[in-house]
Amino acid sequence: MKKKWKAFIRAIVFVAKDCPAVWPVTLLTAALEAAYPYINIILSAEILTEITSSTRDMERLLFLAALLVTMEFLGSCCVQFCSQLLNCLQYMVMAHLDESVVIKGWGMDYTLLCDPKIHEQQNTISHWFFWKGMVAMITQFRRLIGALVSIGISVALTVELFAARAAGDSMGARLVNHWTFPALFLLFFGLSTAYNIWSGSRFQKGTYQMEQDEKAPMNQAEELMKACCAEYQRGKDVRIFHAQGMLLGKFQELCEAIVGSRKKAKVSFRRTLVLSELLSRIFGIAVYLFAGLKTLYGAFGVGSLLKYTGMVTQFGDGIVAMVQTIDEMLQNGSYLADYFDYQDTKNITADAALPVAPEIREDYEFEFRHVTFTYPGAAGPSLRDISCKFRKGEKIAVVGRNGSGKTTFIKLLCRLYDPQEGQILLNGVDIREYRYEEYLRFFSTVFQDYHIFAFTLGENVAAESDYSRKRAARALENAGFGPRLRTMPQGLDTQLFKNFYEDGVELSGGEGQKVAIARCLYKDAPHAVLDEPTAALDAVAEADIYQRMNQFVQGKGAIYISHRLSSCHFCSRILVFDNGTLAETGTHEELLRAEGLYWKLWNAQAKYYQEERSEKSHRRRRF
The missing domain is CATH 1.20.1560.10 (ABC transporter type 1, transmembrane domain)
Structure with missing residues (x-):
């Protein structure tokens, strides 16, 4: 009462x-x-x-x-x-x-x-x-x-x-x-x-x-x-x-x-x-x-x-x-x-007072130190005792089977969740000590469950109504969306989807993914995180996107999650997750020589590519 x-x-x-x-x-x-x-x-x-x-x-x-x-x-x-x-x-x-x-x-x-x-x-x-x-x-x-x-x-x-x-x-x-x-x-x-x-x-x-x-x-x-x-x-x-x-x-x-x-x-x-x-x-x-x-x-x-x-x-x-x-x-x-x-619901994530200083953006290092994380209500941890480091300029590939903890690793890095055990450090300081909003600005991210809004194309790229049209167009070009942009009736002002407008333009899965990547490029943050960024693209489009992304992240840090291990070639280091643990780490050549989990995953995919190439060669000989 x-x-x-x-x-x-x-x-x-x-x-x-x-x-x-x-x-x-x-x-x-x-x-x-x-x-x-x-x-x-x-x-x-x-x-x-x-x-x-x-x-x-x-x-x-x-x-x-x-x-x-x-x-x-x-x-x-x-x-x-x-x-x-x-x-x-x-x-x-x-x-x-x-x-x-x-x-x-x-x-x-x-x-x-x-x-x-x-x-x-x-x-x-x-x-x-x-x-x-x-x-x-x-x-x-x-x-x-x-x-x-x-x-x-x-x-x-x-x-x-x-x-x-x-x-x-x-x-x-x-x-x-x-x-x-x-x-x-x-x-x-x-x-x-x-x-x-x-x-x-x-x-x-x-x-x-x-x-x-x-x-x-x-x-x-x-x-x-x-x-x-x-x-x-x-x-x-x-x-x-x-x-x-x-x-x-x-x-x-x-x-x-x-x-x-x-x-x-x-x-x-x-x-x-x-x-x-x-x-x-x-x-x-x-x-x-x-x-x-x-x-x-x-x-x-x-x-x-x-x-x-x-x-x-x-x-x-x-x-x-x-x-x-x-x-x-x-x-x-x-x-x-x-x-x-x-x-009156209180946020669990405490907002600290330490700013993310401009010099940190110029030279930074992340460290996962014995991190363990369990989702609320889950029976067991999704990540167990994860320890690793990566610096500005490094391109890191994160691979592993479905459910191995790859996306959870990214969510913890972006501080969507806080670990129950261990620490995540930025230049030696626990990320929970930094101002939350400033820390989030450190990342440009494409999640595998990205969302495209029923707004204009330009607003989707910039995530705001008042934006630089030149930057938005350049981001779409760099994401491989340029040819499609030039066919759109109103360019950046084209309304996407039919939720609010009858003349809204529908995007294919691959086109939507390119817009999500363009949003990541437009933000131009110090560190890029791409979780399955090319899952809806064909092999040619994927190779083109990775080449463009490599140019974009030059001098910056980037993390790629992908089930297509061919993307690991251009990464400086690979983190292999298995059942919530960091099973292996190293370069592509080092991990192949070790003949561990990565070697098995690589050969499993290479087998299908080889069979496909063999079948195509056989067809050419027949005709």
């Missing part, structure tokens, strides 16, 4: 700072919405009183009618204007909230982004974004203020209902004037209101529990829908392998879990809501009976009957709305707490 109210107060302060106009407009809108029905109640009562009066004044009657129409029109315009203005402000708050979630994700450690709990938090915030949290809080605050204003007006204007006494000394008049008559009415009113409050609270708690039960399947269903429908690139696999049935089955299972949760809640709510509705109708009859008897025995006029029945109904509705809204706020506090828990 304390956590929910704390989150609620934080949310109020957040909205006040983010969009100061929200709360004043909310107060004004709520007050106008609450007061608006009373225009009709009060003026209609006055009109009815005038109509039933024995001394009817037509001028006053016409004036009241004109006043009613005018006030209704002006009141409706004011309410609509304020309501629309508040909606616009809510959308502004929503946009800023969405932005804050994205910015928080950008600033999070890579380790945290890979955490399933963080992923679940992001999905939950995204799913309930439009119905719960801060946007819902503004609506709830509006309803609460409206309920309080409505209660206040009703109380002020219904005092006469209980104070007025029936005229005469008849049995009916004595009954109406006796204290038990209003006491019984108030008792029934209290019991009816209490039940409505209890049933509303029970409904809110049940709804919240239902939402919690369906949270996981709902998030999974949304992810599945996004993967199958929104990401059109996956459509090829779905169609070729006829995966529609499997995907539909998975989706139906999730939908059944959601529907099951809602059916369970529906059975629980049905009786409560029926009885609540029945009591509301009985209470309405009781209000007309109470006020009608007072009118019949002369306590007040016929017009007041209309006024007081409306007032009492508004009062009852206001009490129920107030209590239910407070209960909704408490339930909504859980969603606010989810948002602030996400925002």
